[in-house]
Amino acid sequence: MQLDCCSPNGKPGSSYCPCDSTEGSVTKHFNKVLSSVQRMADKTVDGGQWTGCAVMFLQSLCPGVNLLSLYKDPQGKFIIFKVIKLTLTDSAGGLGTFEILKVHDADPFLGVEVKFVNVAACHQFLESYSSGAVRQYLCQHACRLLALSQELTVETQLKAGTHTLDRCLDKLDLCLQHIHLSQPERLRDEEIDELEQQLQSQARGPASQSVTIMQEESPVPSNCFKFQNRVFEDRMLTAADVQSFSNGVGRQWKHVGRALGKNCRALKGPAIDNLAYEYEREGLYEQAYQLLSRFIQAEGRAAKLSRLVKALEDCKLTSLAENILDLQPRE
Numbered sequence: 001m002q003l004d005c006c007s008p009n010g011k012p013g014s015s016y017c018p019c020d021s022t023e024g025s026v027t028k029h030f031n032k033v034l035s036s037v038q039r040m041a042d043k044t045v046d047g048g049q050w051t052g053c054a055v056m057f058l059q060s061l062c063p064g065v066n067l068l069s070l071y072k073d074p075q076g077k078f079i080i081f082k083v084i085k086l087t088l089t090d091s092a093g094g095l096g097t098f099e100i101l102k103v104h105d106a107d108p109f110l111g112v113e114v115k116f117v118n119v120a121a122c123h124q125f126l127e128s129y130s131s132g133a134v135r136q137y138l139c140q141h142a143c144r145l146l147a148l149s150q151e152l153t154v155e156t157q158l159k160a161g162t163h164t165l166d167r168c169l170d171k172l173d174l175c176l177q178h179i180h181l182s183q184p185e186r187l188r189d190e191e192i193d194e195l196e197q198q199l200q201s202q203a204r205g206p207a208s209q210s211v212t213i214m215q216e217e218s219p220v221p222s223n224c225f226k227f228q229n230r231v232f233e234d235r236m237l238t239a240a241d242v243q244s245f246s247n248g249v250g251r252q253w254k255h256v257g258r259a260l261g262k263n264c265r266a267l268k269g270p271a272i273d274n275l276a277y278e279y280e281r282e283g284l285y286e287q288a289y290q291l292l293s294r295f296i297q298a299e300g301r302a303a304k305l306s307r308l309v310k311a312l313e314d315c316k317l318t319s320l321a322e323n324i325l326d327l328q329p330r331e
Contacts, residue, residue: 049117049118050117050118050119050180051115051116051117051180051183051184052115052116052119052122052160052176052179052180052181052182052183053101053113053114053115053116053160053179053182053183053184053185054113054114054116054158054159054160054165054179054182055111055112055113055114055158055159055160056111056112056114056129056134056156056157056158057106057109057110057111057112057156057157057158057159058084058109058110058111058112058138058154058155058156059108059109059110059154059155059156060152060153060154061153061154061155062150062152062153064150065142065146065148065152067080067110067142067154068105068106068107068108068109068110070146071103071110072105077195078195078198078199079145079146080103080110081100081103081192081195081199082141082145082199083138083141083142083145083146084100084103084112084138085100085199086137086141086326087134087137087138087141088100088114088125090128090133090137091124091125091128091129091133091134091137092116092121092122092124092125092128093120093121093124093125096117097116097117097118097120097121097124098114098115098116098117098121098125099114099115099117099188100112100113100114100115100188100192100196101113101114101115101184101187101188101189101192102188102189102191102192103189103191103192109157113184115184116179119176119180122176122179122180123172123176126165126169126172126175126176127172129156129158129169130169130170130172134156135154135156136247138152138154138156139151139152139153139154140240140243140244140247141326142154143239143240143243144240144244144326145326151239160175160178160179160181160182161178161181161182163178163182165178165179203327225305225306225309225310227309227313227321227325228318228322228327232305232306232309232325234304234305234306235304235305236296236301236303236304236305237292237295237296237303237304237305237308241292241305241308241324242289242292242293242296243289244320244323244324245288245292245308245320245324246285246286246288246289246292247285248320248323249284249288249317249320250284250288251284252315252317253284253287253288253291254272254276255315256288256291256308256311256312256315256317257272257275257291257295258272259310259311259312259314259315260291260295260307260308260311263307264295264298264299265298266294266295266297266298266299267291267294267295267298271294272291275287275290275291275294278290292308305324305325308321308324309321309324309325312324
């Protein structure tokens with residue numbers, strides 16, 4: 001199979017197809033890429049720490065959602081910045097691996113200039129981008145933070161200097177080289193500094209949206225629940241919650257299902273094993289999706305966020321609970 005470098009309309013895409021379906025060829029390809037990354041980690045432009053710069057262009061394909069207009073709006077700017085920050089955190093392996101230098105108008109796209117501070121993080125980002133995971137993360141966070149009633153579809157482009165990386169995503173070592181040679185020409189924009197400070201303040205202190213002020217000495221209201229010593233407003237599970245859960249739970253979906261099944265008749269007995277068998281060919285995502293969908297269908301209005309978070313806590317999946325609750329990762 002060959003890499004499909006362009007979407008059907010002729011524009012650069014970010015989908016990735018393996019070059020060979022045989023296990024031996026995939027292993028050789030992986031080892032070759034890993035060796036290239038390791039060699040590149042020892043080489044820098046100036047002999048110092050490895051850095052590189054890329055610009056990611058984002059455009060919503062949904063008529064009712066314009067990312068550029070939202071970012072220009074004073075109220076929407078912080079939300080869009082947070083969506084971008086969470087997306088990069090998920091795709092580059094955590095905070096501290098990248099730095100957003102500037103977000104700018106590239107009508108009809110929203111341009112995001114990113115500096116990567118090590119080759120491993122950059123490689124992980126490229127892997128996520130080529131597989132479509134970056135778009136998936138972006139849509140997931142945007143749907144949740146913007147409270148969208150429909151799924152978001154986005155078009156992305158990735159450039160380093162004059163090179164459009166979407167055209168060579170099958171050669172990650174070449175993409176890394178282009179990014180490394182495209183050194184940042186500016187310090188972080190003052191606007192980004194202000195947004196970063198706002199994001200850190202929100203993470204440290206009380207949040208003004210769905211998170212209620214933490215009051216350890218006060219009783220938790222009946223319509224709220226506590227997680228990690230913070231109080232959250234309880235609500236019914238949404239489609240965005242189901243998507244976040246299905247994307248992140250992996251092989252642990254059965255354990256979560258049994259935890260939910262303690263108080264859900266529809267998930268007792270052989271129900272979970274039956275789900276595993278019925279959707280085995282569709283994979284882990286579909287199995288997890290069907291599990292939570294069945295829970296919501298059976299419990300109705302009682303299918304609350306607090307019950308899912310409690311089940312995730314019982315299964316030691318607190319990071320997934322944090323993601324669903326949109327808790328900002330700590331540096």
